[in-house]
Amino acid sequence: MTGLAHAKKRQSWLHGLAISLKRDWRLYLMLILPVIFYIMFRYTPMHGIVIAFQNYNLFKGIAGSQFVDMANFEFVFKMRDFSIALQNTLLLNFLDLIVGFPVPIILSIMLNEIKSTGIKRVSQTLLYLPHFLSWVIIGGMVLTIFAPTTGVVNSTLMKMNLISNNIPFLTNGVYWRVTYVLVGVWQSMGWGTILYMAAITGINQELFEAAKIDGANKMQQIWHVTLPGIRSTIVVLLILNVGQMMNIGFDRPFVIGNTMVQDYCDVISTFVYRAGIKNAQFARATAIGLFQSVVGLVMITTANFVSRRLGEEGIM
Numbered sequence: 001m002t003g004l005a006h007a008k009k010r011q012s013w014l015h016g017l018a019i020s021l022k023r024d025w026r027l028y029l030m031l032i033l034p035v036i037f038y039i040m041f042r043y044t045p046m047h048g049i050v051i052a053f054q055n056y057n058l059f060k061g062i063a064g065s066q067f068v069d070m071a072n073f074e075f076v077f078k079m080r081d082f083s084i085a086l087q088n089t090l091l092l093n094f095l096d097l098i099v100g101f102p103v104p105i106i107l108s109i110m111l112n113e114i115k116s117t118g119i120k121r122v123s124q125t126l127l128y129l130p131h132f133l134s135w136v137i138i139g140g141m142v143l144t145i146f147a148p149t150t151g152v153v154n155s156t157l158m159k160m161n162l163i164s165n166n167i168p169f170l171t172n173g174v175y176w177r178v179t180y181v182l183v184g185v186w187q188s189m190g191w192g193t194i195l196y197m198a199a200i201t202g203i204n205q206e207l208f209e210a211a212k213i214d215g216a217n218k219m220q221q222i223w224h225v226t227l228p229g230i231r232s233t234i235v236v237l238l239i240l241n242v243g244q245m246m247n248i249g250f251d252r253p254f255v256i257g258n259t260m261v262q263d264y265c266d267v268i269s270t271f272v273y274r275a276g277i278k279n280a281q282f283a284r285a286t287a288i289g290l291f292q293s294v295v296g297l298v299m300i301t302t303a304n305f306v307s308r309r310l311g312e313e314g315i316m
Helices: 002-023 023-051 071-077 078-100 102-113 117-132 135-145 152-159 172-200 207-211 216-231 231-245 251-256 258-263 269-277 282-309
Strands: none
Touching: 002 023, 023 071, 023 282, 071 282, 078 102, 078 172, 078 258, 078 269, 102 117, 102 172, 102 216, 117 172, 135 152, 135 172, 135 251, 172 216, 172 231, 172 251, 172 258, 207 216, 216 231, 231 282, 251 269, 269 282
């Protein structure tokens, strides 16, 4: 009897899948390329994780290399440069989260209040345009604008007699961090704004009308209608950002950083490039990558658990 019920359940599931494929075949067709991408570049290379536990030799390959247990992890964790890179990664990501996360929310609410369609479209385009720029181009712009002696900012402030000495935006660690965070916010805020604008568009307009009838002003409408309406989107993006606290892009710190602020701009990705790839220490580089992935998984799972315990939506 149990086997018959199981067979009927399986048949019902297959029938439902067939109906779904027939009805939404265009959506499944769009899904093919992302699935192929993840299989080829995310899941297929996973077998290489094993070299994190080996004294990997490029000529002997994985099969011929000797296993050394946790020796690669122990070696990396004892390195001073790794400790500095880990601290910088966490600090810069934390600053990005604190400063950069609220900006798209504020901008999307401001754009939503603009009544002119033309101004709104132009504003969205200007905000999103930096997202398409390469970090190499942005790095050149940063050097032109913030260079200590020839930069536009310092030159302008000196001519206006607002400062007596050049501000070391790129050569002082504290100023460099401020520059790093502000440039990152400028580059990424347009993408986040689009996500929140889409969420705001999905809010029932009758809620705003009801708030107006009750005498709510604009700020009260934003606080009691707009923000609760996009709360689930905020929570999901916050969880994803927390999960990325251990991961930091290679391009921004590498392009904006320099040797004068090495102890402030060296992050895990640049450390892996310098100590792992350039020195051909592939096993240690893999060990660092595996460490990042495990910690990131723990952080995103914890954030999701806390979110659900607080009654919010999660991602899992």
